[in-house]
Structures are given as structure tokens and as C-alpha cells.
Amino acid sequence: MSVPLIDLSIQHQELRAEISQALNNILDRCDFILGQDVTRFEEEFAAYCGTRYAVGVDSGLSALELSLRALGVGPGDEVIVPAHTFTATAAAVTFAGATPVFVDADPVTWNIDVEKIEEAITPRTKAILPVHLYGLPADMNVILGLAEKHGLVVVEDACQAHGAVYKGQKIGSLGNAAGFSFYPTKNLGACGDAGIVTTNSTSVAEAVRAMRNCGQRVKNVHELPPFNHRLDTFQAAILRVKLNHLDEWVDSRRRLAHHYNRLLENSELTLPVEPPGYHHVYHLYVVRVKNRDALQTFLKERGIGSAIHYPQPVHLQPFYVQKGHYKGQFPVAEALCDEIISLPMYPELTEEQVEVVVAEINNMLVPAQ
Ligand SMILES: *Cc1c(COP(=O)(O)O)cnc(C)c1O
Numbered sequence: 001m002s003v004p005l006i007d008l009s010i011q012h013q014e015l016r017a018e019i020s021q022a023l024n025n026i027l028d029r030c031d032f033i034l035g036q037d038v039t040r041f042e043e044e045f046a047a048y049c050g051t052r053y054a055v056g057v058d059s060g061l062s063a064l065e066l067s068l069r070a071l072g073v074g075p076g077d078e079v080i081v082p083a084h085t086f087t088a089t090a091a092a093v094t095f096a097g098a099t100p101v102f103v104d105a106d107p108v109t110w111n112i113d114v115e116k117i118e119e120a121i122t123p124r125t126k127a128i129l130p131v132h133l134y135g136l137p138a139d140m141n142v143i144l145g146l147a148e149k150h151g152l153v154v155v156e157d158a159c160q161a162h163g164a165v166y167k168g169q170k171i172g173s174l175g176n177a178a179g180f181s182f183y184p185t186k187n188l189g190a191c192g193d194a195g196i197v198t199t200n201s202t203s204v205a206e207a208v209r210a211m212r213n214c215g216q217r218v219k220n221v222h223e224l225p226p227f228n229h230r231l232d233t234f235q236a237a238i239l240r241v242k243l244n245h246l247d248e249w250v251d252s253r254r255r256l257a258h259h260y261n262r263l264l265e266n267s268e269l270t271l272p273v274e275p276p277g278y279h280h281v282y283h284l285y286v287v288r289v290k291n292r293d294a295l296q297t298f299l300k301e302r303g304i305g306s307a308i309h310y311p312q313p314v315h316l317q318p319f320y321v322q323k324g325h326y327k328g329q330f331p332v333a334e335a336l337c338d339e340i341i342s343l344p345m346y347p348e349l350t351e352e353q354v355e356v357v358v359a360e361i362n363n364m365l366v367p368a369q
Helices: 009-029 036-049 060-070 088-095 140-150 202-212 233-243 246-264 292-301 331-339 351-365
Strands: 053-057 078-082 099-103 125-128 153-157 177-181 195-199 216-218 285-288 340-343
Touching (some): 009 233, 036 053, 036 195, 036 233, 053 202, 060 088, 060 177, 060 195, 060 202, 078 088, 088 099, 202 216, 246 351
Parallel strands (some): 153 177
């Protein structure tokens, strides 16, 4: 039995009729740009996250960049980001004209190490951009406390964590603003690029709304940076259909992750943690193992999909090495990137498939006598 890392076709098969109907309705209405499905989806997603506002945009990267800009982050400012994340987290800071300042990963949760944030704060620091990596919330109480103490704003990178909960509160509602991605493989995925900003701040919502649409607060008055980062109406319609299923998909991911955890608990793998009060949504099921490359090759030969999220910490990407970052700067993140592997995870994966993956891992780690 081969097991893919992810299979999007199953959920589209199930939702095909409903999605087709929603798209046909748009063809009838022709409200292609910022149509009624965009407005409805924004209302529904804000309600889902428990925020006053949600503003749809064209990607997760745009959501983060516009959040930072709306909060006044720009040239000359520094923004604290984890070294261990997808490169778009830091790219959002760069696009906003500011400088990302990296902080090492926590050796246990793999999220930003909150004990190392304060030493990275300088008089130029304007914001902290924590990531809820793989679906596990960052330690927001500590982060919000540091922000308050130093007069900083907080933007959550929620791109991997739709539906995650931190101490009773949905992520996306904890910072001054949050950016979500609906890249097709995310926990809530469009059929193309899409993203959204959530916030309780009227001024942030208004600024993002203006910047996504040629900088207009008022029609034909282009006051703010005149970008086009609009959320496409077709994507919004698909997301409305899928949002109804997000909680059941998250439950399924959690059940499958717990199945992996039980079956792997006595193996030499380091498993993902879920500290008390944290509700992990397992966008990715990532484990840590010394001979990672050999394991990945072994699994591939047996038809088991896997991936590395990510093979290099962001500060070692060529773009940031050029800016003076170097190997050895963030040892926890660097070691993690050599040892992590993402195993098959998607809501429609079966427990039997999880058992096949674990059996193959055991075949490799404990060779038959
Ligand atoms: C996917 C992702 C992004 C960017 O989202 P896009 O929609 O691809 O622009 C940003 N940060 C993290 C952590 C992500 O996983």
C-alpha cells in the first residue's frame, strides 16, 4: 500500500457538487471582483476566529505584509521572527521595508524560543511576528507580555494553524493582527492562492481593506500604498464551502496524530508535543530523527510520501546569508532542520495507512534480525 504525504482530491470529490454550484452562481452574478462571497466569507471567518474583522487578500504573504504595514511597520524598523519557519514569514517583513531579526527555535516545541526574544529587542524593534508552526500555537502569553513591556505590536503568522486554540482562545484573535494563508495544502485551502487578515482593530482592518484595493479608503482617492492584493471571489466561494468542514477536518487530524503518537511512543523518534492549554491542529505531523535522510529514502522506496519542512532555517537561505547571517548563529533551528521529517497527514488519511507508515519506520529503525 502506498501512502501519499497529502491527497487533496478526496475532499474535492466530496464537495464537488457544492463547489460547482457556488462557482456557477458567480458566473450568473458576474461579481468577480470583491463580490458577495468575499464579504460573506470575511464575516464567517471573523466569526470563526472570534475577531471583529477579517479582510480577504490574495495570499498569506500579503496578509502578513499588509498587517505589518497597517500597524505602521516600515523602513528602519526591526521585526522579530523565528529562524525556523517558512521563508514567507521573513519575506513579509522585508516586503514591508523593515528588517527581520531572527530568534532561535525552542528545543521542545520547535516554535520561537520565547526566552531568547528579549535579547533580540533593540531600540528599532517595532513588532514580534510569532509563527504557530505546524499548527501548534506559539507561547502567546509570554510574547504579548514582552510586547506590552517594550511597546511593540504583535502579528501572528497563523498560516499553518487555522482552528488552533491557545488557553481557550482561537489563534488569530490574540495579537494586534494575524495573517492566514489558504494555499491549497493548508488546513483550510483554496483552489489557488488566497489569504486573510484577522484583527479586532478598526484602523488595521480599514488600512488593509484600502491597501488591498489600490490604496482606496474612498473610491477614486488613492491614499495608502496602491497595491492590488484582492481576494478572488471564486476562491472566497470555495473557502465558504470548506469552512463548514474545518472543525471536523481538524478533529480528524488530531485523531490521526494521536494514533501516530501512540504507535511511535517507544521508538527513537522525537514526537511533536502539545503542552497543556494548547490545541494543536497538526497542519503537519513532524517528527525528529538522527538518520533523517536515510529514513526518507527508505520510505520513498516503499511508496510512503514525506517532506522536509524546512531543509534550511530562514537565516541560512542565500537571500539572508547575503545580509550577513551565518551557520552557527541559531544552533537549535539548524539542528532541527537536519533531523525533521513530515509524515503523511491529511484529514482523509486512514488509521490503517498510519499503521503502514509506522510499520515501515519500524522496519528501518529496528532492522529484522
Ligand atoms: C504558507 C505559509 C505562508 C505564506 O502563505 P502563502 O499563501 O503561500 O503566501 C507564510 N507563513 C507560513 C508559516 C506558511 O506556512
